[in-house]
Amino acid sequence: DVKVTQSSRYLVKRTGEKVFLECVQDMDHENMFWYRQDPGLGLRLIYFSYDVKMKEKGDIPEGYSVSREKKERFSLILESASTNQTSMYLCASSLSSDSGNTIYFGEGSWLTVV
Amino acid sequence: AQSVSQHNHHVILSEAASLELGCNYSYGGTVNLFWYVQYPGQHLQLLLKYFSGDPLVKGIKGFEAEFIKSKFSFNLRKPSVQWSDTAEYFCAVRTGGFKTIFGAGTRLFVKA
Numbered sequence: 001d002v003k004v005t006q007s008s009r010y011l012v013k014r015t016g017e018k019v020f021l022e023c024v025q026d027m028d029h030e031n032m033f034w035y036r037q038d039p040g041l042g043l044r045l046i047y048f049s050y051d052v053k054m055k056e057k058g059d060i061p062e063g064y065s066v067s068r069e070k071k072e073r074f075s076l077i078l079e080s081a082s083t084n085q086t087s088m089y090l091c092a093s094s095l096s097s098d099s100g101n102t103i104y105f106g107e108g109s110w111l112t113v114v
Numbered sequence: 115a116q117s118v119s120q121h122n123h124h125v126i127l128s129e130a131a132s133l134e135l136g137c138n139y140s141y142g143g144t145v146n147l148f149w150y151v152q153y154p155g156q157h158l159q160l161l162l163k164y165f166s167g168d169p170l171v172k173g174i175k176g177f178e179a180e181f182i183k184s185k186f187s188f189n190l191r192k193p194s195v196q197w198s199d200t201a202e203y204f205c206a207v208r209t210g211g212f213k214t215i216f217g218a219g220t221r222l223f224v225k226a
Contacts (some may be wrong), residue, residue: 033212033214040218040219041218042118042120042204042217042218043204043206044216045213045214045215048212048213090157092158096212101208101212101214102160102163103150105157106157107156107157108157
């Protein structure tokens with residue numbers, strides 16, 4: 001089974017802090033994604049990466065950056081956390097050659113910014 | 115802009131009732147279509163997907179969905195729901211490249 005692991009399930013950070021959310025997948029997937037999930041808004045794509053050191057902005061990249069130094073790891077960075085970034089963050093991965101590109105999700109990281 | 119609309123935010127059904135969750139998307143080209151499910155306390159997982167061929171797709175746990183290209187729709191159905199189907203359901207569309215767009219989700223509550 002594909003496993004996508006997010007290092008932190010629950011975090012509480014202060015406004016202005018730098019926050020790192022880490023994600024690792026164990027199936028050699030080329031594509032990795034960061035979404036945030038908010039009630040009534042569904043999943044919104046923040047950034048994605050289709051190869052090591054490659055990154056593309058999603059729909060809501062403002063206030064975020066990402067890093068993909070190794071194929072299995074995709075990090076989301078909040079340079080200066082703000083209260084409107086309180087949310088559930090989901091990491092996901094997919095295989096480029098998979099017809100239909102099924103996305104596999106991690107369990108999510110609940111971030112509260114106070 | 116590409117978008118995915120799910121018609122119902124909350125649905126409450128009794129066990130054995132039939133279910134249909136609506137999903138429409140806005141994109142004129144070739145699409146891959148998905149339904150994902152998130153059970154309480156669990157991560158999102160794939161329920162079913164369409165990428166070509168028979169527009170009626172069968173997934174896990176008795177769910178099916180029908181792709182109607184002329185209506186830009188991919189509605190999810192189940193003839194008889196169970197209490198264990200209580201979850202949030204997300205419709206998603208991949209329009210090209212690696213980007214997949216998700217709907218806002220529909221929360222289904224099944225009364226025992």
